[in-house]
Amino acid sequence: MAAGAMSRSNDWTKSLSDAQPVPYWLDDPGRPRPEAALTGTETCDLLVVGGGYSGLWTALIAKERDPERDVVLIEGREVGWAASGRNGGFCAASLTHGLSNGLTRWPDDIHRLEELGARNLDAIEAAVARHGLDCDFERTGEIDVATEPYQARELEEWYAEIRAKGLAEGVEYLDAEAVREQVDSPTFRAGLWDRRGVAMVDPAKLAWGLKRACLALGVRVYERTPGLTLKPHGAGMAVRTPYGGVRARTVALGTNVFPNLVRRVRSYTVPVYDYALMTEPLSDGQLASVGWKNRQGLGDSANQFHYFRLSRDNRILWGGYDAVYPYGGRVRAEYDHRPETYARLAEHFFTCFPQLEGVRFTHAWGGAIDTCSRFSAFFGTAHRGRVAYAAGYTGLGVGATRFGAEVMLDLLSGERTERTELEMVRTKPLPFPPEPFAWTGIALTKWSLARADAHGGRRNLWLRTMDRLGLGFDS
Structure with a gap:
């Protein structure tokens, strides 16, 4: 406008x-009190790092898949305090940051991606009902x-x-x-x-409701407990925290915008x-x-x-x-x-x-x-498959993080599933260059996008070059 x-x-x-x-x-005023910080050493089957949607869905689905699995979740501040409690509350079916982005990048998989996205939103609606998540869920589109x-x-x-x-x-x-x-x-x-492809939610209440559901299923949740380092430990992994640590058979990283404990992932966001x-x-x-x-x-x-x-x-x-x-x-x-x-x-x-x-x-x-440069989530493993990560949702993660949680759990189990076979899951975006090149490129892109808005949508040479390189700066 x-x-x-x-x-x-x-x-x-x-x-x-x-x-x-x-x-x-x-x-x-109904904001829940945070859980206590972790002191001492915990052991578990699955450690989830991050108390936003990504981590909460991972912990919840892990317990739903296997109620006997021992799951611990740690959060550096309070559950839902970052992007999960600050966003607009648009819970979209799209897994690809919109149909246009998905069709451009994965045309061969697009019908499957759209189907999986619709099923994912249906599953969120079902979870809201099943767990009594009081989050003002309205599937208004x-x-x-x-x-x-x-x-x-x-x-x-x-x-x-x-x-x-x-x-x-x-x-x-x-x-x-x-x-x-x-x-x-x-x-x-x-x-x-x-x-039907978008629901409105109260984003903070969704995060708090997921936390309550995790606790009810036996997930041990520790807030004000950042993960500081990640290292192999025997047949599993160890994460150090300020007052102790966690030893786990597998680890799922849902830290998104914050520095990833797998250092090589950091350049992608x-x-x-x-x-x-x-x-x-x-x-x-x-x-x-x-x-x-x-x-x-x-x-x-x-x-x-x-x-x-x-x-x-x-x-x-x-x-x-x-x-x-x-x-x-x-x-x-x-x-x-x-x-x-x-x-x-x-x-x-x-x-x-x-x-x-x-x-x-x-x-x-x-x-x-x-x-991330392709505007939609990417996934991967580290430490011989004992660690999985998902990141790069680029503002459309309220719904897609649930799908990402399922991908991480699939990857940790070593299963080949309809999700892990997707090209979107098997490939990575282009990483961002170091400074000052990252800042210069992003600033030039932002200027070019504003110029396109002011000139009837016409994309200049810089934007056309970005399009040819497959970079996602189109919105």
């Missing part, structure tokens, strides 16, 4: 005056909206292409009138509504910071002015895109657009807040929804996304 436009009153920054610099989802004429043309062409390839099941094309009947913004020109705002609850009149009766998630079609959705109490989460890579690829708390981005997001919000002028934001926050 037009980044330079402003709301009629031109005083949109006032909407940020009371915004708390904390993630809305984590600012919850998502609308990809066009806000420029060229984007509307591209959406219509893309819809025709996926219909011809048999990949449009559950997807509906919406012209300008139809999309504004769903959600009313003067900027919307067309949309594609994926009716970089942290990119994303930011979001949350409004106060809308009144009945304000909500009626927008419509949104079907409560879908939305995202616009620009390279520098926004994502937005309703919470259970009818707040609007509004995030995206700026994607900030810190020089050196370090993850630091000081990067979690960026007032200039909050101001830009507020401006864009009132451009999209001028009828909501006067609405205020209650929360503003950011966090790091584990980004």
Whole structure:
């Protein structure tokens, strides 16, 4: 949407005056108390490192596959405090960061990938019911909206292409009138509504619910217990922690954006910071002015895109657009807040929804996304198959991490499964170069994407070269 436009009153920054610099989802009086830190030495069959979705799903599914398996999970801070508690709550079926990315990279496997993704989302919905996960799960779908004429043309062409390839099941094309009947913004020109492929969740409650389910099945969970080193120990592995350690037959690493305990994996991901705002609850009149009766998630079609959705109490989460890579690829708390981005997001919000002028934001926050060059997760093993890892979800991990957990468990068991046979699982993305080349390349890519948005989607020589190299900077 037009980044330079402003709301009629031109005083949109006032909407940020009371915004708390904390993630809305984590600012919850029902937040559970952390489990005690590990002191001394533990032994187990499977050690899971990381208490976000990746680690939680791995521990839970490991116990569901084999209730007798002895499982320990360690988390460096508190379960769900990082990306798993800060994201927009879009739980997508896609395993490939969207159909377009998957079709470009793995055309021979795409129908299988789409089927496995749909089954994975069904399995998440079933787990929510089975374990009583109180996470506001709503399978409302998502609308990809066009806000420029060229984007509307591209959406219509893309819809025709996926219909011809048999990949449009559950997807509906919406012209300008139809999309504004769903959600009313003067900027919307067309949309594609994926009716079943995305659910909305409260992301922190999902993480906390998974933790409770793990504990109920007998997983021993230790918080405030970072894994410091990983080394072979006899027939298994040993992980050192600040006050002790864990000896395990196998280890699953779900640390994502944080430095991997297998050092050679680190060059495959970089942290990119994303930011979001949350409004106060809308009144009945304000909500009626927008419509949104079907409560879908939305995202616009620009390279520098926004994502937005309703919470259970009818707040609007509004995030995206700026994607900030810190020089050196370090993850630091000081990067979690960026007032200039909050101001830009507020401006864009009132451009999209001028009828909501006067609405205020209650929360503003950011966090790091584990980004890889192909924009979707990669997998592997180390230490003769005793260690497995999954990383690189690039902002679409709420759903795909469950699939990644199953891949890690398959790899640790040595099984050949329908998952491990996928080219996506058997191959790696291109690693990022060292500094200053990584920062220069990412900065040039970001500038080029913004330029493409301002020039009818036309990709310059740099972006076309990235396309030919198979790098994933297309959104």
